[in-house]
Amino acid sequence: MSPRDARAEAPPTTTTARPRVVIAPDSFKGSAPAADVAGFLAEGVLRARPDADVVRLPMADGGEGTLDALVAAWGVAERRTDTVDALGRPTPARWAVSADGALAVVELAEASGLADVADALPQPLLATTFGTGLVLREALDAGVGEILLCLGGSASTDGGAGILRALGARLVDSDEEPVPDGGEGLARVARLDLAGLHPRARAVRWRLAVDVTNPLVGDRGAARTFGPQKGAGDADLEYLEAGLERWAGVLVDAAGVDVRDLPGAGAAGGVAGGLHAVLGAELEGGAALVADAVGLADAVEGAALVLTGEGSFDSQSVGGKVADQVAAVAARASTRPPVVVIAGQVLLPASRAAEAGITAAFSLATGPATLAELVVHAPTRLADVADNVARLVLR
Incomplete structure (x- = not known):
């Protein structure tokens, strides 16, 4: 041939x-x-x-869209809670519960997301996760035994303090007076009082789907890495960084856990660090979780x-x-x-x-x-x- x-x-x-x-x-x-x-x-x-x-x-990494992906993959039933956004304005937030009532899936961006406050002037020092805490409190009241909190797309840098406050914790200054919400309050907090924490808060399993591996503080920490996209200027960044450093010390005093350098602790403005220290929350990669869920x-x-x-x-x-x-x-x-x-x-x-x-x-x-x-x-x-x-x- x-x-x-x-x-x-x-x-x-x-x-x-x-x-x-x-x-x-x-x-x-x-x-x-x-x-x-x-x-x-x-x-x-x-x-x-x-x-x-x-x-x-359709995929997600723990941030916006994760709830939708998991609802579709797992067939969990959606619920809706009236809560507040990162600036304290009334807003509804979706979450979901498994058919047997054992698992709740909550997406932080639903109540405390950056996209939902894009219509307002940035308030990087005041933005809080309190609204997400209200949703989580409702999930605890519903009797679930496990909570999967999907982190990402947050508007705040409050180290999870807003969530903990909504669950009954008190953050006080050296005069035993409550500190303001948001990252501003972290710079003044002297003690975390957990006596009033929701009775089931430490009885359930907490899982955190994170979209980053950044630590709580430092050059790759929550404030310096993600603060600018939340409207923080140079002075704000230094203030937020100092607040997170102070918060880390308060967490050690209250819970005996140091999360300063924990990979992923900086997720969602430090929420992962705060909830890991106080509630023993387990951190896992959000994208890997969704990839497994959707096959x-x-x-x-x-x-x-x-x-x-x-x-x-x-x-x-x-x-x-x-x-x-x-x-x-x-x-x-x-x-x-x-x-x-x-x-x-x-x-x-x-x-x-x-x-x-x-x-x-x-x-x-x-x-x-x-x-x-x-x-x-x-x-x-x-x-x-x-x-x-x-x-x-x-x-």
């Missing part, structure tokens, strides 16, 4: 088998929930390959392509967030499918992405654009970029 004949009989490069595409994005905060993002990406994939077997698995590992086995995404793909994305978890799960699959990130903006160098097991990352922007413009055009752009990626990979 001549070389020409051999080329003529070579198999075509086009994939004839029905390819499976797993779509497992996080929400695009301020733009679209994860389920909608998955739908837009699926639309683009099916334009390129109408025969594709598309599996949609991501089984879905990616045999997949030809895995798509994930989030609003901003940056250095935090490969530190335990959704994209990082999706890539880790795909890397363990026998077929090791390519993992492509589609994000509002891509700030992580390709080399760093590759180190995390991510094949490529694409931005929604086709040129200079404002955030508002990207939000408006996100549905169309998500579908278009997914179409292009599918045409390239699923040939």
Whole structure:
């Protein structure tokens, strides 16, 4: 057979088998929930390959959208509580209870989230988690034996003090007077009085789904790392840092646990640290928890392509967030499918992405654009970029 004949009989490069595409994005905060993002990406994939077997698995990392993902995966029943937001304004908050009444799932962002106070001037020193504490108190009153609190997207840096106060604890200064709410109060707290704590608060199992590994204090701590996105200026950051340092000492005196350097203690403005010290709460990766709940590992086995995404793909994305978890799960699959990130903006160098097991990352922007413009055009752009990626990979 001549070389020409051999080329003529070579198999075509086009994939004839029905390819499976797993779509497992996080929400695009301020733009679209994860389920909608998955739908837009699926639309683009099916334009390129109408025969594709598309599996949609909306993801979350412990922050916004985690409750939705777990309600869908576990079939827990939603409830609603009237509470207050991070600035003390009335607001409803969703949470969920398992069918047997044993487990409550609470998402901090529902009551104490940054997105819910975006209409007001930032108040980084006053914002509190008290509203989430009211939801947790209702869960305890309902008789559950385990509480899964999903952290992330918080508006406050109060070390969980607001939650503890809502559960009956008292934070007092050196004159035994109550301190103000929020991070401002932490700078003045001298003692944590747990005598009035809800009688069931220490009787249940507490699990915290965290989206970061940052410690409570220091250069990577809750204040200095996440304070700026909550509106904190340089002076505010120093004040909040000093408050968290003081709070850490108070927690040692009250509970005998030092959480200053505990990985993940800085999650949700230090909530993880405060609840670990006082309630013995267990910290676990939120993205890994959701991945297990939705069956991501089984879905990616045999997949030809895995798509994930989030609003901003940056250095935090490969530190335990959704994209990082999706890539880790795909890397363990026998077929090791390519993992492509589609994000509002891509700030992580390709080399760093590759180190995390991510094949490529694409931005929604086709040129200079404002955030508002990207939000408006996100549905169309998500579908278009997914179409292009599918045409390239699923040939």
